[in-house]
Amino acid sequence: MGAASTASEDTRPRRGRRVAAWIAIALALLIVGGIGAAISAANQWAERGALDPGSAGPAGTRALAEILRDHGIEVVTVRDRTAATDALAQGPATLVMPDAPALSDDAIRALAEGAADVVLLEPRARTLDLFLPGTQPSGVAAGRAVQPGCAMADAERSGAIAPGALYSASGSSAVTACYESDGAHGLVTGPHHGDGRVTAIDTRVLFTNEHLAEDGNAALAVNLMGRHPLVVWYVPGVGDTDLADANRSLGELTPPWVSPVIVLLLIAGVAAGIWRGRRFGPLVAERLPVTVRASETTEGRARLYARSGDALHAADQLRIGALGRLARLLGLGPGASAPEIADAAAGRTGLDAGAVRGILIDDIPRSDADLVALSARLRHLEDAVRTAVRPERTTR
Known part of the structure; x- marks a missing residue:
């Protein structure tokens, strides 16, 4: 039991x-x-909030929308195609449209049909092929400001910018390309509905709140989007898709x-x-073949010191032990230095501070007799400190 x-x-x-x-x-x-x-x-x-005219964050475009309004241009933010079509039907307007992968080609064409001008924000290859045939993405610029270098008046008035994504337009003669960098261009534009035009530009490094005040970014944005009294800014969403047969992945169906x-x-x-695999068991006491008493170890080290004749090393060991015991008697912490302990011992016992420092630090034994004398002085100093600190125990 x-x-x-x-x-x-x-x-x-x-x-x-x-x-x-x-x-x-x-x-x-x-x-x-x-x-x-x-x-x-x-x-x-x-x-x-990226490229959203209602966002005041670094990647938003609220600052650009406010600048356009200050120039007398009405900015309407729409988040579905029906509202965008209704807004464009009010009169000549500029459609500002980020890349919309959730829309089909027909839906994108129908949306842009009612706009006088179209500004494509960060367009991908498919969108470029729909509006600017022969134009395709061509890398990223080095980040330095470049001049327009083209015959487009709006770009010439804006001055230099530091473009982000680059586009190549070698396959089409109707496309005007500006801001050349590494053989490609940061802005491309082509015809749209007679006098209208379609412009493709990387907006994230130019027209967002974080970068709008740099170089000629603000001037270029106003020149591109402010040609008509109304700007319809379409912010696409996944719910506005017309791709009914799209096969969504598991990652798209689950929360982020x-x-x-x-x-x-x-x-x-x-x-x-x-x-759990590296868990250690309980400690096991190991049986040693030989057990050496501490007193034997001390005597052995003493014989080694005596044989080598190194009185200074032996004195250092005696002083180290005495300093530790004196520090505990005087209530000093483990970080107390030897001079601090010597001064505290002299102050408690009333002995001369120089003499106490000589015993604990300065005096150098030259022979075995000096070492024996130092040992006796250390012992007397410890007894004096102990008597001063605990007089009642010494009396008993």
Whole structure:
């Protein structure tokens, strides 16, 4: 009975520790998952505000919209194709449209049909092929400001800019290309509905709130978008798609925080497996073949010092021990230096500070007799400090 009860009592704490460990792991995973979800949500909202005229963030374009309004141009922000078509039907207008991968070719053409001018923001190859045949993306600029170098009046009045994405227009003679860099151009424009035009430009490094005040960015934006009294700024969304037969991936169907949380769970699982797999057992006392008493070790080291005739080294060992004991007697911390201990001992005992420093630090023994004398002086100093600190124990 006694052995069984003892065994059961030993297993209970182990089970409790295991349960507590797994609870701690679960709480850590929940905390890390929450942090990952918050970061993912923050990134998602930051991405939503990109090129949005209602966003005041670094990647938004609210500053440009306000500048256009200051020039007497009405800016209408629409988030679906029906509203965009209705706004364009009010009169001559400029359609500002970011790349819309969720729309079909027919939907993009129908949307631009009612616009006098079209400004394409960060267009991809498909959008360029629809509006500017023969034009295609051609890398990224080096980040330095370049002059227009073309016959486009709006670009010449704006001055130099530092373009981002570049486009090549070698396959079409109707396209005007400006801001040449590394054999390609940062702006391309072509005809649209008679006197109208279509312009493609990388807006993220030019017209966003963060970069609008640089070089001639603001002037170029106003010149491109302000040719008509109305600007219809279309902000595409996934819900406005007309691709009914699109096959969406699992990553698109799940919230954006799911993928980082899965990765974090995998990392936490691997870490838990390594932790449990490398668990050490209880400490086991090892039986030594020989046990050497401390007194024998001390005597052996003393004989070595005596044989080598190194009185100074032996004196240092005696002083180190005496300084440690004196520091504890005087209530000094482990970080106290030898001069501090010597001064404290002299102050407590009333002895001459120079003499105490000579005993603990300065005096150098030249022979065995000097070493024996130093040992006696150290012992007398310790006795004096002990008497001064604890006089009642010494009297008894």
